[in-house]
Amino acid sequence: MRQDVDGERLWRRLMAMAEVGATAEGGSCRQSLSDADEAGRALFLAWCEARGYEIRKDRIGNLFIRRPGRNRDASPVLIGSHLDTQPTGGRFDGVLGVLAGLEVLETLDDAAVETARPIDLCVWTNEEGCRFQPAMMGSGVACGVLDLEKALSARDGAGTTLADELVRLGYDREAPPRLPDSDCYIELHIEQGPILEAEEKTVGVVTGGQGIRWYEISVHGEETHAGPVPMALRKDPVPVLMHVIELVQAIGRTDEDARCTIGRIDLSPGAINVVPGRADMTVDLRHPNEAALDRMHRQLMDGLEALRQNHKETDIDGHLTWHSPVVTFDGVLIEAVRASARARQLMHRDIVSGAGHDAFNVARRVPTTMIFVPCREGVSHNPREYASPFDVTAGANVLLDVTLARSSASTSLPLPELAPCSRRLAADG
Amino acid sequence: MRQDVDGERLWRRLMAMAEVGATAEGGSCRQSLSDADEAGRALFLAWCEARGYEIRKDRIGNLFIRRPGRNRDASPVLIGSHLDTQPTGGRFDGVLGVLAGLEVLETLDDAAVETARPIDLCVWTNEEGCRFQPAMMGSGVACGVLDLEKALSARDGAGTTLADELVRLGYDREAPPRLPDSDCYIELHIEQGPILEAEEKTVGVVTGGQGIRWYEISVHGEETHAGPVPMALRKDPVPVLMHVIELVQAIGRTDEDARCTIGRIDLSPGAINVVPGRADMTVDLRHPNEAALDRMHRQLMDGLEALRQNHKETDIDGHLTWHSPVVTFDGVLIEAVRASARARQLMHRDIVSGAGHDAFNVARRVPTTMIFVPCREGVSHNPREYASPFDVTAGANVLLDVTLARSSASTSLPLPELAPCSRRLAADG
Numbered sequence A, B: 001m002r003q004d005v006d007g008e009r010l011w012r013r014l015m016a017m018a019e020v021g022a023t024a025e026g027g028s029c030r031q032s033l034s035d036a037d038e039a040g041r042a043l044f045l046a047w048c049e050a051r052g053y054e055i056r057k058d059r060i061g062n063l064f065i066r067r068p069g070r071n072r073d074a075s076p077v078l079i080g081s082h083l084d085t086q087p088t089g090g091r092f093d094g095v096l097g098v099l100a101g102l103e104v105l106e107t108l109d110d111a112a113v114e115t116a117r118p119i120d121l122c123v124w125t126n127e128e129g130c131r132f133q134p135a136m137m138g139s140g141v142a143c144g145v146l147d148l149e150k151a152l153s154a155r156d157g158a159g160t161t162l163a164d165e166l167v168r169l170g171y172d173r174e175a176p177p178r179l180p181d182s183d184c185y186i187e188l189h190i191e192q193g194p195i196l197e198a199e200e201k202t203v204g205v206v207t208g209g210q211g212i213r214w215y216e217i218s219v220h221g222e223e224t225h226a227g228p229v230p231m232a233l234r235k236d237p238v239p240v241l242m243h244v245i246e247l248v249q250a251i252g253r254t255d256e257d258a259r260c261t262i263g264r265i266d267l268s269p270g271a272i273n274v275v276p277g278r279a280d281m282t283v284d285l286r287h288p289n290e291a292a293l294d295r296m297h298r299q300l301m302d303g304l305e306a307l308r309q310n311h312k313e314t315d316i317d318g319h320l321t322w323h324s325p326v327v328t329f330d331g332v333l334i335e336a337v338r339a340s341a342r343a344r345q346l347m348h349r350d351i352v353s354g355a356g357h358d359a360f361n362v363a364r365r366v367p368t369t370m371i372f373v374p375c376r377e378g379v380s381h382n383p384r385e386y387a388s389p390f391d392v393t394a395g396a397n398v399l400l401d402v403t404l405a406r407s408s409a410s411t412s413l414p415l416p417e418l419a420p421c422s423r424r425l426a427a428d429g
Helices: A007-018 A035-050 A095-110 A137-142 A148-152 A162-168 A237-252 A290-310 A331-343 A358-362 A389-408 A423-428 B007-018 B035-050 B095-110 B137-142 B148-152 B162-168 B237-252 B290-310 B331-343 B358-362 B389-408 B423-428
Strands: A054-057 A063-067 A077-081 A119-123 A184-190 A203-209 A211-220 A259-261 A265-268 A278-287 A315-324 A348-353 A368-373 B054-057 B063-067 B077-081 B119-123 B184-190 B203-209 B211-220 B259-261 B265-268 B278-287 B315-324 B348-353 B368-373
Touching: A007 A035, A007 A095, A007 A389, A035 A054, A035 A063, A035 A095, A035 A119, A063 A095, A077 A095, A077 A358, A077 A389, A095 A119, A095 A184, A095 A389, A137 A148, A137 A358, A148 A162, A184 A358, A184 A389, A203 A331, A203 A389, A211 A237, A211 A290, A237 A259, A237 A265, A237 A278, A237 A290, A237 B237, A265 B265, A278 A290, A290 A315, A331 A348, A331 A368, A331 A389, A348 A368, A358 A368, A368 A389, B007 B035, B007 B095, B007 B389, B035 B054, B035 B063, B035 B095, B035 B119, B063 B095, B077 B095, B077 B358, B077 B389, B095 B119, B095 B184, B095 B389, B137 B148, B137 B358, B148 B162, B184 B358, B184 B389, B203 B331, B203 B389, B211 B237, B211 B290, B237 B259, B237 B265, B237 B278, B237 B290, B278 B290, B290 B315, B331 B348, B331 B368, B331 B389, B348 B368, B358 B368, B368 B389
Parallel strands: A077 A119, A077 A184, A184 A368, A203 A348, B077 B119, B077 B184, B184 B368, B203 B348
Antiparallel strands: A054 A063, A063 A119, A203 A368, A211 A278, A211 A315, A259 A278, A265 A278, B054 B063, B063 B119, B203 B368, B211 B278, B211 B315, B259 B278, B265 B278
């Protein structure tokens, strides 16, 4: 018999959680390991304790809530997301995956369903990365992608370290972060983009995550007074900056899956009446296909080299500062999401995640997938962030179906192949 | 008999003044009304007192040093410049005009030359405008271009007002600033541009000053995550910013006297992985011809309108924030500078000042001109600023010749016509 989550209970809990750290604009601010974040966790843990679930914490503040299975030795099914928000956060980003996970556990309890495998509901610390960098920190440390000591030394704008906050909140007494040997990980999340809404789909079958490459580009010219120096004698970096923007836009047009963003531009010294001596900018390139991303990288490097040749009056630096390889989710799990959406007659489509998620870290260790639901106008990290009760319930039902399927499965999924971390990049870096 | 300045004495004084507020890099830092600025003035006044000149100060700290003429009632010849510097100032900007002025007075004394008119050597307060805004403040107030009360309320970065500093230094007991009825004003200055050096000229015959118009342009798009949103669905202000740069560069190519500068660009929120919601930039347009500047203004406004039509995904604001009309110097004085350079067999050319000077304010009230000498590589506002002893002496000799010519002239020059402050601008503003 098919189980269904209690959509009203889930919605009430989403709205209750939003009151913790509520902002005047209707959103929530629970930056990682702040008092508001800890209050949100306390509310969540109270709900879990009321059901008698076993609670485990680790040294970086990750939470693991276990609903036991028939076979205590079987590797668990992991579900979950995060409760921390951006300073201008909304009510759904992260919270949906955690509270829908709790809803799955309770639905199984209410229907007295006994699963073969245990189910672990995970709450990852500091997914957002706004207060402490890098983002996706708790999952990164638990999955061995990020060094614990490095994470502990991260400092917020006020100079407080992550380690200080973990001591203050008592997490320093817990065991070192470690991902349990697991059957799989499934994360429900809002899309944070406009595609599902535009195509009137309820479920995004997430096949993987875009690869990301970050660059810093500097154009060095010569600072001079805006009045006395004729245009032809200037070494102005701004016309070169213009060509870099043109180049990045052209790379973004090569195919419809390419994403190219210039998020920051600084002119130095930055005075209205001074020809800048220097222009600095950042570039973010993304693509769901690693080979295509390699091509985009090559286009950027070749384009900068051509600009260097054509603009001898300036020097141009451009280099890769960080990259995250393309993530490919597990085929069996993807098909299970698709099958659930089909069975429930929910409109769905395959989609690639453009944003980073804890699931990207977990995918390096255990078979993983994600489920997306639409959010209004694609807006997130904003008090206007909104997902409808219908879509929220639908997403939670799909999470329930896949969790139930995997927690009843007797054979384990094959371990993921590690995504290639292109050595080519290091050579160009 | 032709008089000549004592170039070595002038050079020694320039180097002595540079020791007041000397910086490790070889420049000087005497920001207006600081202790260092006041110490520089004290050194200068000691030199003046040793000659017994009459010293007058005013309430904003302007200094007037008088060498009397035969006819006490004749309107004086004004010469001078400023002693304050940028934080990273050099040894010549402003200081040259003041100390060459003192050199002129002393040369006349040494040769026992009696002039018909008195000569007033002016030291204007806060020409640089780096500590207190606006720039050219002392001359602006004395010439009625700037309101005294507004100037007194200007605040530096530490919150100190100009009025506070004037009280501290005792200037508040002096008479209100007022430009004396004068025959003319002549200011010697380094070019602060590369033209004289490039053409191997010693003297720039300054015919006037560029008109300046400042603009703030904002492109409003929609902030979104760099990953999930396809390029075609973005409302990214950066491609529009690119077209604005293109437009401004094109305006700068319309004729060789046009100067166009984008000095500041800000993307908001300014994160590497966020498509900016907004781009703000400044534009500085300059031209020595007011009609040409009108055309440049029109090109900018029309260009922004065309971008507005072609980029409906964004909103574009662009408006004039400040303007300074074209300054035309006095024809008789210009010809006197040219005649002196010719007589002394100094290579010279006509030139238009790209930078603002106290002379621009004074030109609104009395017949005015300027004399430029080259500075190495056009560099100023920098410890590397340098003018050679030969050029410094040559400039001072031209200043001496013109001062002597005007202080012996019995008929006064015609008063300047006020430059037109285009009403058209207000309509567009």
